[in-house]
Amino acid sequence: MREGLTAVNLLLEGVVGSQAFGLAGPDSDTDYAGIYVAPTVLFHGLYPPTRAELTVKGRNGDDATYHEVGKALGLLLSCNPSAMDLLWLDNHLVRTPFGDELIGLRTNFLGAERIRNAYLGYATSQWGKLVRRGQAPESASDRRREKHARHIARLLEQGYELYRDGRLTVQVRDSDRLMEFGTSVRDDPEAMSLKYLLGMFIDLFDTTTPAVPTEADPAPIVDLLHRIRRANLDGVAA
Structure with a gap:
């Protein structure tokens, strides 16, 4: 696991890229993606983390990208292709109760x-x-x-x-x-x-007439983020 990320603050983690797409060759790497939660107190100090600082790269030498949940939700609401895959994987390496809720809300991100x-x-x-x-x-x-x-x-x-x-x-x-x-x-x-x-x-x-609404439905997503922040106020997710 990437230094600083543990099972305590990871909400979701999975294998993405060519291995997940079924396009891997003999020389293909294994790529990882994840969503983690930072201690809520970090966002209320004199120097809250910048947007760039809310992404962690690397996993024991492998390619990996982990977004803090607040940043991840913004990327998902923009339907960012690189972020979207994680919510639609068949299997995850880490999947917490909050991660389950994120997956359950995956259609709410769609516009x-x-x-x-x-x-x-x-x-x-x-x-x-x-x-x-x-x-x-x-x-x-x-x-x-x-x-x-x-x-x-x-x-x-x-x-x-x-x-x-x-x-x-x-x-x-x-x-x-x-x-x-x-x-x-x-x-x-x-x-x-x-x-x-x-x-x-x-x-x-x-x-094509789309099967998704014109705009996303962010209200339950905001509610989930508030509950994640409260649960992780002292750096320990519920």
């Missing part, structure tokens, strides 16, 4: 426009980065572009499912197809197949 903007916006910006990377002669066939392309395609599929059905399936349904898609983009500096895929999902979002 149609925020899902659309978060997933399509992120995918569009990542497509631009992938094209720019492909225009560099030394990286035109870089295998990192292959992984990058799979990542964008997966995000588009998951974001659309969340928008259309109000749920998110973390493990991809057809890993072979996504692998082949990544290979096709790897050797195409302009990533035309990804550009076509992005356009297709824009059309799908535009023509």
Whole structure:
């Protein structure tokens, strides 16, 4: 466990990334994500922690990202794709009673426009980065572009499912197809197949009636945060 994070202040922890998506290869790392709670008294001193200080990186040398619960809730309310996966995993390494409540409220974080903007916006910006990377002669066939392309395609599929059905399936349904898609983009500096895929999902979002409300429902989320803060006033979560 990352120094300073223990079972006492972790609310949720799970394996994310390629291992969770079903896209891991022989050389793939194991990535971890989690939500922890900081002692409530820290937020009432002269120097409360900054937003940047509310994220902890690393887990015994492995890639890991842990957000303090207040920051995590803000990311989830913005439908941040990187934060959303943790609430929809089939299994968790750590899952406390408060973590159970977070998972139980996962649909309260969902708002149609925020899902659309978060997933399509992120995918569009990542497509631009992938094209720019492909225009560099030394990286035109870089295998990192292959992984990058799979990542964008997966995000588009998951974001659309969340928008259309109000749920998110973390493990991809057809890993072979996504692998082949990544290979096709790897050797195409302009990533035309990804550009076509992005356009297709824009059309799908535009023509689909979402299964989620227009706006999130934050009231029970705020109530949960208040109870977590009270329970952790002295640094010991209930």
